[in-house]
Amino acid sequence: xxxxxxxxxxxxxxxxxxxxxxxxxxxxxxxxxxxxxxxxxxxxxxxxxxxxxxxxxxxxxxxxxxxxxxxxxxxxxxxxxxxxxxxxxxxxxxxxxxxxxxxxxxxxxxxxxxxxxxxxxxxxxxxxxxxxxxxxxxxxxxxxxxxxxxxxxxxxxxxxxxxxxxxxxxxxxxxxxxxxxxxxxxxxxxxxxxxxxxxxxxxxxxxxxxxxxxxxxxxxxxxxxxxxxxxxxxx
Numbered sequence: 531x532x533x534x535x536x537x538x539x540x541x542x543x544x545x546x547x548x549x550x551x552x553x554x555x556x557x558x559x560x561x562x563x564x565x566x567x568x569x570x571x572x573x574x575x576x577x578x579x580x581x582x583x584x585x586x587x588x589x590x591x592x593x594x595x596x597x598x599x600x601x602x603x604x605x606x607x608x609x610x611x612x613x614x615x616x617x618x619x620x621x622x623x624x625x626x627x628x629x630x631x632x633x634x635x636x637x638x639x640x641x642x643x644x645x646x647x648x649x650x651x652x653x654x655x656x657x658x659x660x661x662x663x664x665x666x667x668x669x670x671x672x673x674x675x676x677x678x679x680x681x682x683x684x685x686x687x688x689x690x691x692x693x694x695x696x697x698x699x700x701x702x703x704x705x706x707x708x709x710x711x712x713x714x715x716x717x718x719x720x721x722x723x724x725x726x727x728x729x730x731x732x733x734x735x736x737x738x739x740x741x742x743x744x745x746x747x748x749x750x751x752x753x754x755x756x757x758x759x760x761x762x763x764x765x
Contacts, residue, residue, distance in 0.1 A: 557595070558595065558596050558623075559594070560593070560594050560595075560596040560599070560622065560623065560624040561592070561593060561594075561624070561626065561765075562576070562591070562594050562601070562620075562627075563590075563592075563625075563626070563644075564584040564589060564590050564592060564603060564630065565588075565589040565627065565629045565630065565660075565662070566585060566588060566589065566590075566630050567630060567631050567662035567663075567743055568586070568630050568631065568633065568634055569631075569632070569746065569747060570634040570755060571605060571633075571634045572605035572606055573605070573606045574603045574604060574605055574606065574613060574630065575603070575609075576590075576601070576602070576603055577601070577602050583606060584603075586754070587743075587745055587754075588760070589743075589763075596620045596624060597619075598619060599618050599619070599620045600615075600617050601614060601616060601618055601628070602614070602615045603615075603628070603630060613632075613637040614630060616641075618641060626642065626643050627642050627644055627764075628640070628641050628642075629641075629660050629662055630662075631662035631663075631664060631688065638664070638688070640662075640688055640690060644764065646739060646765050647693050647695075649737050652699075653698055653700070653737075654696060654697055654698055654736070654737070655696060655698045655736060656694065656695050656740075657681070657694055657695075657696055657739075657741075657742060658690065658691045658693045658694065658739070658740075658741050658742070659741070659742045660688075660741060660743055660744065661685045661686060661687050661688060661744045662745050663745055663746055663748055664687055665747055665748040666748040666757070667713055667748070668684055669685040669711055669712065669713065669744065670682060670684070670711075670714075670716075671709055671710065671712070671742070672710045673696065673706060673708065673710065674705025674706070674708030675703040675704060675705040675706040681694055681696070685744070693739055698732060698735060698736050702732070707724040708722075709724070709742060711759055719757070720744075720758045722758070724761070729763055730761040735763075738764065738765065739765060740764060742759050743759065743760050744758075744759055745758060745759070745760060
C-alpha cells in the first residue's frame with residue numbers, strides 16, 4: 531500500500547475516533563412560565579437574565595437549569611427587593627408555572643409543577659384559571675355561549691384549577707370564546723374574549739393549553755390595577 535494512502539487512512543481513523551469521543555452534548559433544561567400579577571408592581575427579571583422580563587399583568591416563559599434551582603424574580607427598577615427568592619427542586623424536562631401576586635410591598639406567589647394533559651378530541655383548547663386578586667371574593671367562570679353552566683366554581687384567592695377542555699371549532703357558538711367571571715351572586719364582574727389571532731388566540735390555541743389569570747383590585751374598573759382577566763399561553 532502506498533505511503534500516502536496509509537497516511538490518509540490514519541488521518542480518517544483518528545478523526546472518526548475524535549468524533550466518537552466528542553459527540554454532541556445537551557444541556558438539561560426545565561421550563562418556567564412566570565405570570566406577573568403583582569398589584570402596583572413592575573416588570574420582573576429572572577436571576578441574571580437582564581434581557582428578558584415578565585411584564586406587569588403579562589407573562590414570560592424562561593428556561594432554567596434543573597436540580598436545586600435558585601429562582602430570584604425582582605422588579606427591574608429594584609433588584610434588591612425581589613418579589614420571589616427561593617430554591618425549588620426541578621427536574622430535567624419539567625414544566626413549571628410561577629404566579630406572582632400580592633402587592634409590591636407584600637408580594638406572594640404560587641409555584642406549581644404543570645401536568646399538561648394529552649389531547650384526544652378534535653378542535654379543543656384546555657383552559658385553567660388562577661385567582662391572583664388578593665381582594666376578590668370566591669369566583670366562578672362561565673362561557674358566554676352557556677352562561678348557566680360553570681366551567682369552574684369556588685375559585686378562591688391563590689387557587690389554581692385543573693385544565694378543562696372546551697370546544698374551539700371553526701364555527702364557534704355565539705359567545706363561545708367569551709369567558710365570564712362571576713361573583714357569588716352570579717353577576718358577571720369581568721370578561722375575557724379570546725381573540726381571533728395572536729399568541730393567545732382562537733387560531734393559535736387549538737390543541738394547546740391556556741391559563742386565565744385573575745388580577746387587580748377587586749371592584750376597581752379603571753387604571754393599571756383594574757380588576758380583570760388576562761391569558762397566559764401554556765404548552
